[in-house]
Amino acid sequence: MRLCEIKAILQAQVLCGGEHLDWEVFSACGSDFMSDVLAFVKNQALLLTGLVNPQVVRTADMVEMKCIVFVRGKVPGPDILALAEERGIVVMTCPKRMYEACGLLYSNGLRGNCDGDN
Amino acid sequence: METIKLVYPVEGGDLIEAGEASSKMKLTLKKLGLPQDVIRRASICMYEGEINMVIHADGGQAEVEVAPDQIVIRMRDTGPGIPDVAQAMQEGFSTAGQTARELGFGAGMGLPNMKRYSDEMAIDTEVGKGTTVTVKINIA
Numbered sequence: 001m002r003l004c005e006i007k008a009i010l011q012a013q014v015l016c017g018g019e020h021l022d023w024e025v026f027s028a029c030g031s032d033f034m035s036d037v038l039a040f041v042k043n044q045a046l047l048l049t050g051l052v053n054p055q056v057v058r059t060a061d062m063v064e065m066k067c068i069v070f071v072r073g074k075v076p077g078p079d080i081l082a083l084a085e086e087r088g089i090v091v092m093t094c095p096k097r098m099y100e101a102c103g104l105l106y107s108n109g110l111r112g113n114c115d116g117d118n
Numbered sequence: 119m120e121t122i123k124l125v126y127p128v129e130g131g132d133l134i135e136a137g138e139a140s141s142k143m144k145l146t147l148k149k150l151g152l153p154q155d156v157i158r159r160a161s162i163c164m165y166e167g168e169i170n171m172v173i174h175a176d177g178g179q180a181e182v183e184v185a186p187d188q189i190v191i192r193m194r195d196t197g198p199g200i201p202d203v204a205q206a207m208q209e210g211f212s213t214a215g216q217t218a219r220e221l222g223f224g225a226g227m228g229l230p231n232m233k234r235y236s237d238e239m240a241i242d243t244e245v246g247k248g249t250t251v252t253v254k255i256n257i258a
Contacts, residue, residue, distance in 0.1 A: 035227030038162050039234065043154075055169075055221045058137035062144065062161045064154070 001025060001110045003067055003090055006046065009104050010094035012069060016081045017090030023066050027113035030102040034059040042113055048101050052076050054083055061087040071098045122150070122184040128168050128193075130177030133221055139180050140165040143191075150184060156257050159235040160189050163253045166228040167193035173218045174198065175249065188237075189255045199245035206241075207233065 004021040007014060014021070029040040030048040037047060037059050047060050047068045057080060060068050067090040070076060075093050076084075084091045094101055106112075124146060126139035144161040164180060171178045175197020183190040200206045207229050214224030229251070233239045236253035243249040 032222055033225045033227070034222035035166065035225050035231055037222075038166060038231050039227060041158060041162070041235075049222075051222045053221050054134055055137065055223070058141065058165070059222070062137075062140060062158070062165045064158060 001105070001108070003092075005108075006067070006069070006105065006110070007092060009108050010069060010092070010096055010101055012092040012094035015075065015091045015093055016085045017067070017088070020066075020088075020090050023090065025066050025110070028102070028105055028110050029065075029112065030098055038063060040112075046105075046110070048098060048105075050074065050098055052080065054080050056080070057083045057087060057089060060084075060089055066090060067092065069094055069101065071096055071101050119150075119184075119186050121186075124182040124184070126180040126182070128171045128177045128180055128195075130172055130175070133169070133172050133217055133223075136169055136172040137165055140168050143180070143182055147184070147189075152184075152189075152257065156189065156255060160191065160255050162235045163232045163255065164191050164193070166231050167191065167251055167253075169218075169223050170228045170251075171195050171197070173214050173223065178248075185257075187257050189257065191253050191255075193251045194248070195250075196248040199247055199249055200241065200243040201245050203241050203243060 025044050025046040027042040028046040032051040045065045047065050070093045073095045147157045175195035178195030181192040209230045210226040212224045212226035218224035237256045238254040240252045
């Protein structure tokens with residue numbers, strides 16, 4: 001699913017990396033526990049989180065995620081956005097709550113692709 | 119390719135900034151042209167180790183050896199040591215404080231994740247002296 005489709009489905013606002021909305025992701029992970037995110041390793045993935053701090057960006061970077069979506073309208077500060085920009089990660093914020101945001105993406109075809117192995 | 123040795127100091131105290139050493143190592147591994155999967159596994163292990171060092175030991179040092187067939191990462195600290203390694207290896211067990219939890223860590227997944235993504239892992243620890251966690255990641 002392309003990031004521009006995710007933006008539309010979640011009614012999200014792009015906070016940085018808007019030039020990369022043609023990027024595609026193949027799986028997604030929704031969590032506020034960064035070690036759970038680190039236990040989720042898939043190529044070209046998306047992170048949905050309600051946690052707002054620089055470690056969210058560092059975590060996404062370690063597992064080469066393409067995009068972070070902050071749920072419940074949370075907007076990270078400029079330091080976090082600068083870090084994401086530097087690491088080449090697209091950042092969006094969406095008004096949906098975590099459950100709804102995950103459900104919308106899942107029902108539109110973006111699966112976790114965990115296969116029970118993670 | 120000869121074995122390359124890298125040393126990264128890990129600053130203690132500032133959990134918000136933790137992860138810089140792992141980022142630097144990841145960039146170096148990318149420049150060396152290693153496979154993406156290997157880079158990712160090494161990065162996760164080092165990052166979890168780095169976070170642990172900052173939470174529990176006020177920093178330390180990461181030594182990374184990149185050989186043609188294997189990456190060895192040694193995370194050395196002079197912190198309080200781990201009294202019960204088996205307990206520390208259990209998913210969900212954590213002694214991390216509130217600050218770590220607020221940042222999304224301290225869920226008791228650090229060492230288990232390091233084991234999950236490495237091919238070999240060893241913990242050498244002595245209470246009151248410190249801990250060295252060594253992980254090996256095969257390149258082939």
